[in-house]
Amino acid sequence: MHPGRQASLFEEDTADDQTRNATACGDGSGLLPLVGSVSRRTLTDGAWVDLRPGWVTGADELFDRLESGAAWREERRVMYDRVLPVPRLVSHYEDRGAFPHPLLETCRGALTDFYRDELPEGFSSAGLCLYRNGNDSVAWHGDTIGRGKTEDTMVAILSLGSPRPLLLRPTGGGRSLKFTVGHGDLLVMGGSCQRTWQHAVPKTTGVGPRISVQFRPHGVR
Numbered sequence: 001m002h003p004g005r006q007a008s009l010f011e012e013d014t015a016d017d018q019t020r021n022a023t024a025c026g027d028g029s030g031l032l033p034l035v036g037s038v039s040r041r042t043l044t045d046g047a048w049v050d051l052r053p054g055w056v057t058g059a060d061e062l063f064d065r066l067e068s069g070a071a072w073r074e075e076r077r078v079m080y081d082r083v084l085p086v087p088r089l090v091s092h093y094e095d096r097g098a099f100p101h102p103l104l105e106t107c108r109g110a111l112t113d114f115y116r117d118e119l120p121e122g123f124s125s126a127g128l129c130l131y132r133n134g135n136d137s138v139a140w141h142g143d144t145i146g147r148g149k150t151e152d153t154m155v156a157i158l159s160l161g162s163p164r165p166l167l168l169r170p171t172g173g174g175r176s177l178k179f180t181v182g183h184g185d186l187l188v189m190g191g192s193c194q195r196t197w198q199h200a201v202p203k204t205t206g207v208g209p210r211i212s213v214q215f216r217p218h219g220v221r
């Protein structure tokens, strides 16, 4: 494992279990099942969060390939009605055939299968963010560009690299919730979450790089 990188904080399975159950990808990386291992936390106003700690196994290779091979660019984002630079790098893949690692297509397919009843259209795009160190962050926002502004939707986040807190708070105000997402963990925001709750990844001291892969349905950013 990469120095400074840490396995999922929530990791439950033994290494043997992981080898036996993983959908392998040929380079040591793989996916563990979602059925029976996703826990849902219901939030207010029809929002929810699902967690699947340690979903991707052997994720070091995936991290390295994405860090060195994705088409990273600096980001500017509309926040609070202004276009602001965001301190992180991003890369967006609309077309699944062009995803920068084959395991991302396996992830997209597994998420589409697992959430088929709630999201019949399935997941389409992969948005990648690289937080180079603890100074990189994203401020409070909802993913409301496109249909997420008016419709319930889902955003599924695969976290790779250094663990970082992902915070959620009700849009109308209230206490925030902290989910620490580690190497290989899956966090899915669903229901009204993009409209009625906001999320953020705050600056953190003493952490290494983190990559977030967000799978979204068509027309949601």
Ligand SMILES: O=C(O)CCC(=O)C(=O)O
Pocket (backbone or CB within 6 Å): 127, 129, 138, 143, 157, 166, 199, 201, 212, 213, 214
């Ligand atoms: O870093 C993350 O996992 C969250 C990213 C995010 O919220 C976004 O890009 O819209």
Ligand SMILES: [Fe+2]
Pocket (backbone or CB within 6 Å): 141, 142, 143, 199
């Ligand atoms: Fe977001």
